[in-house]
Amino acid sequence: MLAGRGATFAQAGGAALTVTAEAPVEREWPETVLAGGWLKPWHEAISAAEISGLRITDVFVDIGSVVTKGQVLARLTDDIVRADLRKEEALLATAKVDLAKARGNAERARKMKGSGVLSDEKIIEYLSTEQTAMAGIESAEALVESQKIRLSQTTIVAVDDGLITSRSAQLGAVVTSGTELFRLVRQQRIEWQAEVSTRYSPLIKEGMPATIDGPRGQRLTGTVRLVAPTVSTDTGRTLVYVSLAAGSRPPIGFYATGQIKLRVAPALTVPETALVSRDGIDYLFTIDAEERVRRIRVETGRRNEGEVEIISGLTRSAMVVKMGGAFLSDGAIVRVEGKAR
Numbered sequence: 001m002l003a004g005r006g007a008t009f010a011q012a013g014g015a016a017l018t019v020t021a022e023a024p025v026e027r028e029w030p031e032t033v034l035a036g037g038w039l040k041p042w043h044e045a046i047s048a049a050e051i052s053g054l055r056i057t058d059v060f061v062d063i064g065s066v067v068t069k070g071q072v073l074a075r076l077t078d079d080i081v082r083a084d085l086r087k088e089e090a091l092l093a094t095a096k097v098d099l100a101k102a103r104g105n106a107e108r109a110r111k112m113k114g115s116g117v118l119s120d121e122k123i124i125e126y127l128s129t130e131q132t133a134m135a136g137i138e139s140a141e142a143l144v145e146s147q148k149i150r151l152s153q154t155t156i157v158a159v160d161d162g163l164i165t166s167r168s169a170q171l172g173a174v175v176t177s178g179t180e181l182f183r184l185v186r187q188q189r190i191e192w193q194a195e196v197s198t199r200y201s202p203l204i205k206e207g208m209p210a211t212i213d214g215p216r217g218q219r220l221t222g223t224v225r226l227v228a229p230t231v232s233t234d235t236g237r238t239l240v241y242v243s244l245a246a247g248s249r250p251p252i253g254f255y256a257t258g259q260i261k262l263r264v265a266p267a268l269t270v271p272e273t274a275l276v277s278r279d280g281i282d283y284l285f286t287i288d289a290e291e292r293v294r295r296i297r298v299e300t301g302r303r304n305e306g307e308v309e310i311i312s313g314l315t316r317s318a319m320v321v322k323m324g325g326a327f328l329s330d331g332a333i334v335r336v337e338g339k340a341r
């Protein structure tokens with residue numbers, strides 16, 4: 001007797017192939033959309049120079065450093081800024097002295113008003129001088145505050161919690177306003193920017209689960225955060241932004257494939273081993289009451305854990321040859337394994 005994957009041949013007269021028969025099973029399977037896309041930062045943040053002409057004196061972090069909001073990343077030379085601050089503080093002190101003198105003269109002028117001791121013109125002059133001195137104080141205070149802001153700008157800090165992914169700050173370099181010094185991934189959140197066919201985009205909603213085949217066989221999970229409102233004119237596909245589960249730290253820039261689960265729907269399934277593919281067409285062999293097999297053409301759908309969904313061509317009451325269909329021909333008589341003779 002010859003044996004072959006779930007089937008044996010009897011060599012006696014009227015030889016028949018012994019097969020295993022199985023009825024299709026209806027299961028509740030999630031409908032999924034296959035997608036592929038890049039793993040990218042959820043958001044990036046930039047720490048840049050806000051002041052020009054100063055030299056970098058200290059750099060405290062590097063690429064890969066995990067930082068918190070407000071953490072000092074680098075410092076610029078501040079001696080010139082501090083000198084300018086002291087100058088403005090001295091001018092403020094002088095303005096305060098001028099105001100005290102002007103205020104005293106104005107008070108005396110108010111008391112003598114109408115006495116004839118001082119002319120109206122002189123009284124107006126003293127009162128005007130007081131107003132000018134008060135304005136001078138406000139101007140001097142604004143200049144001091146401006147210099148304090150400039151002094152704070154000599155310290156480069158992280159604008160949010162995150163992971164440093166780029167560092168252009170070099171010790172000794174002279175910066176200009178707006179120069180990017182550090183770039184970080186905000187809150188270390190990575191997302192999968194998956195491209196899907198536009199026919200599926202109306203079905204995908206915020207919060208739907210997704211699974212991604214990450215690098216080195218890593219299996220990642222996430223949820224849909226956003227479906228792009230536009231379609232790419234280059235690819236004709238729609239971007240879906242999937243937030244990865246907390247703690248996921250896959251490498252940025254990795255291209256990954258995965259699935260987005262739409263909804264759970266019933267599926268009529270058979271073992272994948274029952275399928276016979278010839279010339280790109282899928283077939284099944286069914287067994288009738290006379291133990292004669294019939295080859296039927298079927299359309300397949302979803303696959304899951306060794307089973308395949310049959311979309312059309314198969315009835316629920318049919319008995320299907322589980323394996324060994326490649327050895328069968330349409331109309332052949334078989335023996336069903338386990339059936340009493």
